[in-house]
Amino acid sequence: MVNRSRPSRSAEPAGAGRRPRESAAARAIRAASIANRLEKAFPEAVCSLDFTSPFQLLIATILSAQCTDKRVNMVTGDLFSRWPTAEALAGAQPADLERVIRSTGFYRAKAKNILGCCRALVERYGGEVPVSMPDLVTLPGVGRKTANVVLGSGFGIAEGVVVDTHVGRISRRLGLTRQQDAVRAERDLIKALPAEHWIGFSHRLIELGRGACAARRPDCGRCPLADLCPRVGVVPAGTKRRA
Numbered sequence: 001m002v003n004r005s006r007p008s009r010s011a012e013p014a015g016a017g018r019r020p021r022e023s024a025a026a027r028a029i030r031a032a033s034i035a036n037r038l039e040k041a042f043p044e045a046v047c048s049l050d051f052t053s054p055f056q057l058l059i060a061t062i063l064s065a066q067c068t069d070k071r072v073n074m075v076t077g078d079l080f081s082r083w084p085t086a087e088a089l090a091g092a093q094p095a096d097l098e099r100v101i102r103s104t105g106f107y108r109a110k111a112k113n114i115l116g117c118c119r120a121l122v123e124r125y126g127g128e129v130p131v132s133m134p135d136l137v138t139l140p141g142v143g144r145k146t147a148n149v150v151l152g153s154g155f156g157i158a159e160g161v162v163v164d165t166h167v168g169r170i171s172r173r174l175g176l177t178r179q180q181d182a183v184r185a186e187r188d189l190i191k192a193l194p195a196e197h198w199i200g201f202s203h204r205l206i207e208l209g210r211g212a213c214a215a216r217r218p219d220c221g222r223c224p225l226a227d228l229c230p231r232v233g234v235v236p237a238g239t240k241r242r243a
C-alpha cells in the first residue's frame with residue numbers, strides 16, 4: 001500500500017519510501033549485522049515455553065497455536081503430571097485432555113492433534129520424538145514451524161528459522177522478506193541469515209516485538225536496529241493514513 005502522507009525526506013529513516021532494490025549480497029550483509037545486533041541486545045532470549053524434554057516442547061508448541069506461551073505454560077504443568085510420556089498421553093480420554101487444555105483455545109482440534117501425534121510417536125518412533133524435519137512434519141498437528149521449534153530449542157539443531165506472526169511482521173518491516181506466507185518468509189530468512197543465527201534470531205525478534213517493534217505502534221526511536229531497518233510499511237509517528 002502506498003503511504004500518501006509521507007513526511008519530508010529529512011524525517012525518514014535511511015532507505016524508507018522508494019528504496020533502490022537491495023541485492024541479495026547486500027541483504028545478507030545487512031541481515032548478519034541485524035542478527036549480531038540482536039544477539040547483543042537480547043543475549044538471554046530463549047524459547048518462552050516451559051519444557052524439560054523434546055516431547056514436552058513438541059506438545060507445548062502444538063498448544064501454542066493461536067495462544068500465548070504464558071497461557072500454555074499455565075496448563076502444561078498439570079498436563080504433563082497427568083500424562084508424562086507419549087504412551088500415557090496417547091491413552092488419554094479425549095474429554096479429559098480437552099478439559100485440561102481448554103483455556104488455550106481451539107481445544108478440540110488441539111486435543112485431536114495431540115492424541116494423533118502421540119499415537120504416531122508410539123507406533124512409529126517407540127515413543128520418542130524423531131530428530132528430523134521430514135519425520136516431524138508427518139506427525140498430526142506438526143508443520144515446519146513446530147518442527148523448527150522442536151529441532152532448534154529441543155535438540156539444538158538449526159534446520160530452519162521459526163516464523164510466527166511476530167517474526168513474520170518484523171522481518172517484513174526489516175526488509176528481509178516480503179512474504180506473508182510463513183514457509184516462503186522462512187526461505188528468504190534462511191537465504192539471508194548466517195546459519196549460526198537461525199535458532200536465536202526468532203527468540204530475539206520476539207523479544208523485540210514485545211518491546212520497540214510492537215504490532216500496532218513500533219517505537220523506532222528506541223530500537224537497537226533503527227539504523228539497519230528500512231521500516232517497510234511503518235507509518236512514522238505523528239502522521240495519519242488517508243482513508
Ligand code: SF4
Pocket residue numbers: 170173174212213214218219220223224225226229230231232234
Ligand atoms: S521498531 Fe522500527 S526500526 Fe525497529 S525493527 Fe521495528 S520498524 Fe524497524
